[in-house]
Amino acid sequence: VKPFGSIVSGFCCKSSDLDVTFLRKDADLNADHMQQDAVIALRKRVLPLLLAHPQFEVEKEVWSARVPILKLRFMGEVEVDLSCHNLEGLLNTQLLKAYADLHPKVKQMVMAAKLWAKTKEVCGACAGNLSSYSLTLMVIYFLQVDSDLQLPCFPTW
Numbered sequence: 589v590k591p592f593g594s595i596v597s598g599f600c601c602k603s604s605d606l607d608v609t610f611l612r613k614d615a616d617l618n619a620d621h622m623q624q625d626a627v628i629a630l631r632k633r634v635l636p637l638l639l640a641h642p643q644f645e646v647e648k649e650v651w652s653a654r655v656p657i658l659k660l661r662f663m664g665e666v667e668v669d670l671s672c673h674n675l676e677g678l679l680n681t682q683l684l685k686a687y688a689d690l691h692p693k694v695k696q697m698v699m700a701a702k703l704w705a706k707t708k709e710v711c712g713a714c715a716g717n718l719s720s721y722s723l724t725l726m727v728i729y730f731l732q733v734d735s736d737l738q739l740p741c742f743p744t745w
C-alpha cells in the first residue's frame with residue numbers, strides 16, 4: 589500500500605483526504621486489464637475485509653471511474669480514497685512534490701488557489717468541477733510563465 593496525492597506532495601490542508609493505492613504482485617498490469625483487475629481486487633478481496641473491520645466505514649464504491657475507488661472513513665475522522673494499481677497517481681505525486689520542494693512560493697500559491705477554489709465551490713471532480721490536481725497544475729503553469737519566478741518545466745517521467 590502506497591500513499592499519494594496532496595499529503596505526499598505537500599499540498600494538503602486540514603480537509604484533505606488520504607489517497608492510497610495498493611499494488612498486487614500477481615496483477616496483470618496491462619493497461620487493457622488494469623481497470624478490470626482493480627475492480628475485482630477491490631470488490632472481492634478488499635471490500636469484504638473493510639466491511640468487517642470496525643475502524644473503517646465504506647462510504648461509497650466508485651466502480652465505473654477510470655480509476656475505481658473505495659471512499660472510506662477511518663476511525664470516524666479520516667477520509668480515505670483507496671484505489672488499486674494507480675501507478676499514474678504515484679507518478680503525478682512525485683512530479684508535484686518536486687515542484688513543491690523547488691520553491692516555497694509554489695506551495696503558497698497552490699494552497700491559496702485551493703482555498704479560494706473551495707470557498708467558491710469551483711473545485712471537486714465529483715461535482716463536475718476541476719480536480720485539485722488540475723488546479724495545482726494550472727498554478728504550476730502560471731508560475732512557469734511568471735516573469736519573476738520562472739519555474740522550470742520538469743520532464744513528466
